[in-house]
Amino acid sequence: MSTSAPKRLANLWDDAKAAAMSEPERLVYRSNLLGSDKRVTNYGGGNTSSKIFQKDPLTGQDVEVLWVKGSGGDSASIKLDGFSTLYMDKLRALKGLYRGVEFEDEMVGYLPHATFNLNPRAASIDTPLHAYVNHPYVDHMHPDAIIAIAASVNSKELTKQIFGDSIGWLPWKKPGFELGLWLGKYCEENPNSKGLILESHGLFTWGDTPKECYETTIAIINQAIAWFEQQTEGKTIFGGAAVPSLPAEQRRAIAAKLMPKIRGLISEDSHKLGHFDDSAAVLEFVNSNNLRPLAALGTSCPDHFLRTKIRPLVIEFDPANPDIDAVVANIPEDIAAYRVDYQAYYDRCKHDNS
Structure with a gap:
């Protein structure tokens, strides 16, 4: 971390602007705000989701739909067509087809069968990670300040030291169906948690409103930045300077x-x-x-x-x-x-x- 104190992330949420939007539009808004600062996530990185009730085009009944960033999207510039849409009841039904971690790759092939409203946007490998979190709004980002914690040899201990019980921790597991189940289990067992750090990977946060989810993400990253500032204040960083900068x-x-x-x-x-x-x-x-x-x-x-x-x-x-x-x-x-x-x-x- 730099010895020059970095600015905190600003809370850019505009209530008036968000109030005039539909739920899917608020997801785009939230994503664009998060992706606009590379301290939150790098280009093409991270994903966001909202679980939204919409009318099924076949039955006319209200159904729960997962809107989640599709493969290849960029949070800063994503629009509505960058999100996959999937039936939540079908995603939950996939648990019954799961044959275990050695077969988890086959679960990717089932995701198109859960598509809502013939959406052509392909669902990403992170879809189960959002689906099985029992909160309606989820952010998954890769902030530099959080990665510095997540990639440390004592990642779990640092997470506890910095965040207490508000943010949990899970060991490294490649993204996929099994990790989605891990996240779901953690949420059920820790109903008061605001999110968790995935070892060597990134940050998950959630909320009951889009604003709460966004503000939690910003607050947790700022908390990590503040901790690093405190730890590095007055200390030599990177072994000190070897050469001066040219003009x-x-x-x-x-x-x-x-x-x-x-x-x-x-x-x-x-x-x-x-x-x-x-x-x-x-x-x-x-x-x-x-x-x-x-x-x-x-x-x-x-x-x-x-x-x-x-x-x-x-x-x-x-x-x-x-x-x-x-x-x-x-x-x-x-x-x-x-x-x-x-x-x-x-x-x-x-x-x-x-």
Whole structure:
């Protein structure tokens, strides 16, 4: 965490705006608010849901429908058509078909049979995690401050220390039907809980209104940020600074020279866009003594490495002797070595059935 105190997440909920919306529109509104701040979840990350009573187009009867972010959506920009809709009674009936954890992958094939109103949006693997939480509104986010807790070796103890009994904890389990059942069991056994942390994964929060759910999510993340601020105040972070930063104009000039070369080398199979970030928190990390060993540890949340791969490539650069031509000359070899390392990681960890 940066030694410069990060701002708390703002509560952006507007009662007047929300009151004029339908229930599905309030789900979009809630999702967009959460996704608008990357401290809450990264691009394409997290999912939200609402259990809404609607008229069945066949029977005309009111039925409970799960609206949940579909596969491939982005919380910040999602619209109504980005959500899957499924009959809750059919999702509950799936429990009777479940043959155990060794067969849980087959449950994904049943989800289309629960589709409400012929919605073409495919349901995601996280659908059971929302369906079996016995609250009508659920947020599942991957906030940096929460991931720092969830990925710690003493994740369970930290969760208890920071949140007491208001937030629970579950050990790592890959997303799927079994984890959905775990969440449902936890909710039934802990009716006063506001949410839980999934080890090495992220945060689940819930509420009885869309506003309550959203505000709980924001409050829990802010509570984690505040705890980290308290723990790091006055302490050396990342092993201290190894090098000073170059002036801002010089940093950007160097980035402008490096980016076209990097983009060209990584765009062999598909075109890529570059993004340059020299914020205070980033500089604190890249200037630090522990940059290389910490970068080698890689990402700590599956939702993150879907976007960033397992670890970043650190390109050697000495700001006291900024030889850009030498850096540019070495980039092809650096990227080639990164690809070899990544392929070796993939070959070591792949499964025949995955």
